[in-house]
Amino acid sequence: MRWLTALLLALALQVHAVTVTDERGVSVTLAQPPQRIVTLMPALAEMVCELGACARLVGVDDYANxxxxxxxxxxxxxxxxxxxEAIVALRPDVVLMPLSSRALARLDALGLKVVALEPTSMDDVRRVxxxxxxVLGLPPEVAQASWRRIDQGVEAAARSLPPALRGTRVYFEVSSGPYAASESSFLGQVLARVGAANVVPxxxxPFxxxxxxxxxxxxxxxxMLSDRNPQSLRQRPGWDRIRAVREQRICAFTPQQGDVLVRPGPxxxxxxxxxxxxxxxxLNGRAP
Incomplete structure (x- = not known):
């Protein structure tokens, strides 16, 4: 009978095993849905919580809030x-992190289960x-329902924009450099969904x-500026010739609003x- 018990246990583990293919094309298999998760990107932590698994998080990146x-x-x-060392000390069952993280190879080499996920477009957000x-071992319907809620919310926002404002030509700066959100980024795609025209092809x-x-x-x-001082734009060479700067048609989002905008997630x-x-x-923060 011992062999039968071992067989039943093996079958049970197979039923609960989780396999996912990540951004590297690597198939990562977990013996069971993870109960101790570390995330190294704010949007990934937000997605875990959106799917009802916040309690499984044991560590997050410095910007997750x-x-x-x-x-x-x-x-x-x-x-x-x-x-x-701090990540290893948390004994995670899996680390969810962007492909661009410098820590990916090191954590992989240490034998931690790593799933690389990098959402940069709206399609990426749905896929991730x-x-x-x-990874969480949830029925597909759970994540699909979450995506429908997000997508329907974007569509509702789009319907609220008056037709006369559609086609407004927008420059969205995500950080100094300047780094911009182009048409191919999730921010650019959301801009297009609400009816604006992005000036960055x-x-x-993406950025x-x-x-x-x-x-x-x-x-x-x-x-649109993510957490920037609109008055500093006039100090950039030639920017006083830009219509939006001359007419002070600038939205300087607060840090909290900036977090909402620049994180591709729920x-x-x-x-x-x-x-x-x-x-x-x-919008509060828009220059008068």
Missing amino acids: WPEAVRRLPHVGGLEDARI LLQIGE GALG PKLNPEFVVRADPDLI RMAQGAQLMVQCLQGR
């Missing part, structure tokens, strides 16, 4: 400076949400570093609504 529960977790560094659902990559003169030539109708519908409010001139 939503939902409130993740603020109380150990923070273990960022893309460039992940603290390997479904992959995280697989997708051919430049290209631009020559400031490019923005002068593009002459956008409206500028709060994209809120980000879409912030964009609509900016286009309508109803």
